[in-house]
Amino acid sequence: MQKPLDIAVVGSGLVGSLLSLYLQRAGHRVTVYDRSQDIRNVNFSGRSINLVMSDRGWRAVAGAGITEEIKKIGIPVDKRAIHKLDSSVVFQPYGKEGQTIYSLSRGILNRKMIDLAEAAGVNFKFEQKVWDIDLAQASIQTGESERGEWTSHQHDLVFGSDGAFSRVRHKMQRQSMFNYSQEFLNIGYKELHIPANPDGSHQLDPHSLHIWPRGNFMLMALANLDGSFTCTLFMPHEGDFSFASLTDKALLEAFFAKHFPDTEQVIPDLVEDFFKNPTSYLVTMKCFPWTYQNKVALIGDACHAIVPFYGHGMNAGFEDISVLFELMDAHGDDWNAIFRAYENSRKPNADAIAELSYRNFMEMSSKTADENFLLQKEIERWFSDLHPDLWVPLYSRVTFSTEPYKQALEMGDFQNAIMEKVLALPGIKTNWKTAEVERFILSELSK
Amino acid sequence: MQKPLDIAVVGSGLVGSLLSLYLQRAGHRVTVYDRSQDIRNVNFSGRSINLVMSDRGWRAVAGAGITEEIKKIGIPVDKRAIHKLDSSVVFQPYGKEGQTIYSLSRGILNRKMIDLAEAAGVNFKFEQKVWDIDLAQASIQTGESERGEWTSHQHDLVFGSDGAFSRVRHKMQRQSMFNYSQEFLNIGYKELHIPANPDGSHQLDPHSLHIWPRGNFMLMALANLDGSFTCTLFMPHEGDFSFASLTDKALLEAFFAKHFPDTEQVIPDLVEDFFKNPTSYLVTMKCFPWTYQNKVALIGDACHAIVPFYGHGMNAGFEDISVLFELMDAHGDDWNAIFRAYENSRKPNADAIAELSYRNFMEMSSKTADENFLLQKEIERWFSDLHPDLWVPLYSRVTFSTEPYKQALEMGDFQNAIMEKVLALPGIKTNWKTAEVERFILSELSK
Numbered sequence: 001m002q003k004p005l006d007i008a009v010v011g012s013g014l015v016g017s018l019l020s021l022y023l024q025r026a027g028h029r030v031t032v033y034d035r036s037q038d039i040r041n042v043n044f045s046g047r048s049i050n051l052v053m054s055d056r057g058w059r060a061v062a063g064a065g066i067t068e069e070i071k072k073i074g075i076p077v078d079k080r081a082i083h084k085l086d087s088s089v090v091f092q093p094y095g096k097e098g099q100t101i102y103s104l105s106r107g108i109l110n111r112k113m114i115d116l117a118e119a120a121g122v123n124f125k126f127e128q129k130v131w132d133i134d135l136a137q138a139s140i141q142t143g144e145s146e147r148g149e150w151t152s153h154q155h156d157l158v159f160g161s162d163g164a165f166s167r168v169r170h171k172m173q174r175q176s177m178f179n180y181s182q183e184f185l186n187i188g189y190k191e192l193h194i195p196a197n198p199d200g201s202h203q204l205d206p207h208s209l210h211i212w213p214r215g216n217f218m219l220m221a222l223a224n225l226d227g228s229f230t231c232t233l234f235m236p237h238e239g240d241f242s243f244a245s246l247t248d249k250a251l252l253e254a255f256f257a258k259h260f261p262d263t264e265q266v267i268p269d270l271v272e273d274f275f276k277n278p279t280s281y282l283v284t285m286k287c288f289p290w291t292y293q294n295k296v297a298l299i300g301d302a303c304h305a306i307v308p309f310y311g312h313g314m315n316a317g318f319e320d321i322s323v324l325f326e327l328m329d330a331h332g333d334d335w336n337a338i339f340r341a342y343e344n345s346r347k348p349n350a351d352a353i354a355e356l357s358y359r360n361f362m363e364m365s366s367k368t369a370d371e372n373f374l375l376q377k378e379i380e381r382w383f384s385d386l387h388p389d390l391w392v393p394l395y396s397r398v399t400f401s402t403e404p405y406k407q408a409l410e411m412g413d414f415q416n417a418i419m420e421k422v423l424a425l426p427g428i429k430t431n432w433k434t435a436e437v438e439r440f441i442l443s444e445l446s447k
Numbered sequence: 448m449q450k451p452l453d454i455a456v457v458g459s460g461l462v463g464s465l466l467s468l469y470l471q472r473a474g475h476r477v478t479v480y481d482r483s484q485d486i487r488n489v490n491f492s493g494r495s496i497n498l499v500m501s502d503r504g505w506r507a508v509a510g511a512g513i514t515e516e517i518k519k520i521g522i523p524v525d526k527r528a529i530h531k532l533d534s535s536v537v538f539q540p541y542g543k544e545g546q547t548i549y550s551l552s553r554g555i556l557n558r559k560m561i562d563l564a565e566a567a568g569v570n571f572k573f574e575q576k577v578w579d580i581d582l583a584q585a586s587i588q589t590g591e592s593e594r595g596e597w598t599s600h601q602h603d604l605v606f607g608s609d610g611a612f613s614r615v616r617h618k619m620q621r622q623s624m625f626n627y628s629q630e631f632l633n634i635g636y637k638e639l640h641i642p643a644n645p646d647g648s649h650q651l652d653p654h655s656l657h658i659w660p661r662g663n664f665m666l667m668a669l670a671n672l673d674g675s676f677t678c679t680l681f682m683p684h685e686g687d688f689s690f691a692s693l694t695d696k697a698l699l700e701a702f703f704a705k706h707f708p709d710t711e712q713v714i715p716d717l718v719e720d721f722f723k724n725p726t727s728y729l730v731t732m733k734c735f736p737w738t739y740q741n742k743v744a745l746i747g748d749a750c751h752a753i754v755p756f757y758g759h760g761m762n763a764g765f766e767d768i769s770v771l772f773e774l775m776d777a778h779g780d781d782w783n784a785i786f787r788a789y790e791n792s793r794k795p796n797a798d799a800i801a802e803l804s805y806r807n808f809m810e811m812s813s814k815t816a817d818e819n820f821l822l823q824k825e826i827e828r829w830f831s832d833l834h835p836d837l838w839v840p841l842y843s844r845v846t847f848s849t850e851p852y853k854q855a856l857e858m859g860d861f862q863n864a865i866m867e868k869v870l871a872l873p874g875i876k877t878n879w880k881t882a883e884v885e886r887f888i889l890s891e892l893s894k
Binding site: 147173176177178179180181182183184237281 | 594626628629631
């Protein structure tokens, strides 16, 4: 057991609240500062994308002993439902029988996590805006405004779990030798809504992630417990087929009628929601180092914000917590050693999930509608069933395992190179379930 | 002629002072704000690297009609002098007969540029710290400290020429869709000094850029008008052969005696300067966009800070000014059009010189000591003399032309691929000045 410390956690989002629970359980005194109101007392923003919890997230949740509480508020999802332009639907399982991810509403999950952390003794201070931090002293400055009066709060350690626009990182960024990048995607997103049936049931299959892949734009939907779906429209900010091009009701309705004809019945408030809800931005943010001496550490989106197309922002942040606590077990009170090992272990994996997430927009928006891609998935599933130890598909490595992301990315690239050769074999489209194809893949794998 | 505007230039460095002169001459009222004291009244910092002015810089200087004034304070340099470990020296011309770059002291050049701009009517305000800027209003806030009282200054346009750590860019960076990266090199640098002979003459050839290439570290020296040389030691911050490893007088002297034996006589104050002068950092900074509506534009290091190994930081910044003024001629009072064309024209070229500069550390520190590299340079020079229209070497494209950097980089890569094949020809080392090699290169060029 570590010597108990007075620890500040900046940010009460998903990673901050779970981290605070872990730290409090480990015997530390934890204060969480958040610049916003208590999310338990406010309406949600209309700018959310539903989360999917997968193995890495569940591992961290299990470590805090709250698996059952979280499962209650999630809906298992075991496949993609791909809505074609002719309104037919193709289902594509994510993994093997029984392997599922869980759809969770960000707001509901966040409220639950704060409840659990508060019950464990964590002190939450809302509407406390952190403006500055003395890195060497682990003291933070809060106040109403950046130019107004500030109050200083002294702690032993500070964790910055304050998201992609982290104020803690902002201070670290002013040091020499601090590498940093932020890169915005030209794709934005907007929340839309599929309400429940009058009897409270779901209008679409709740156990599918629904996608309407249309090339450089797409619609997706994930189920909520109350029978509704949270939908997200992803499309370019500018250009043809962009948010900038849909300037009025008539253009919007014509666009949806042409590209998402089967949604007319299920999204009744399209026009109102579209023009009311904000268009949000997508950014990939990378930085290094993540820590300052034995005093300050960044965690979650504050040090590795990624685009949402693999559904791994929260899962990667939760995995930071799992790794951090393994290192706390290994290094005891040597926070210098803990922080160096933490950032060196996590950085390559954070870069890998950033890359995987970036690539997955193309997979979701274009490839899921592509015959060759669907054939590749079928061949991979067939070969993986024959040789489960020799072929774990990339999606399963990322989602249904805790294999380091970096290794998953490398293996995925290796497998993809093999599948490119397989798809180039003569007659493969009609004649793939053969001993010849099996032998070909086995021989490629052994190279 | 444009409608006269009230223009603020933030930063009185080389780019800011030349830009202010251009704007004032074009009929605008220009105020330059700088957070530091007037450089004309202070001693220089001991953290400078001498500048080299080449064709792009001279083009901008000529546009302001101040070529003769600047030539007077520079020293022409037409070759590298490569100091080998055995103290022998190899000379390597930069270009053709008569092609030179100019060595300039940053401080002396900056003082001269401010004098010239002030004489033209520019209003310089020193010790004015800019803390904030209202981008849409083109108003800037100055004050003694970030948290103290501020004074607001309203202008029609603001240019941010405030360097790699630009405060103007810092404000732009808070917008959505602003891409940004800063990446520090593990190589740092320190200024050292070769004094003049008692009679005021130079101890080494003043018309050479002197390099002591030693793999992952190197020393270089550029002449000053007063008979001295400004030397720069580049080496890693950490590790073997690093700034961190040279902790005392004995280690430092042994290091120089071993690796730079011929410098003992010419750098008498090595120990004092080494431990007195700061170790400086090298960063590559990229961002986009560079402008805000028709109100604010970044220029020079503020939007494209590069490492110094091609000697093009100032030249690239001065070229920004040349391009900006061409666009002002083309678009008149339409500053929206000027700024869009400016950033779109300059960004790819800024990225290209960043890449070229990054690569050139390897060329200067390692390749200049490499037999194959020297042979390649000889063959290129020979072929270029035979076919001057068909082969302009990369260094000449970058330095002795105003060909866009992006095109120079692409042509350089194309030529390098050819030279790799040439160097792989059998017997090339002894037998390269032949019609066969000439025909080989001609045939590769026509592919």
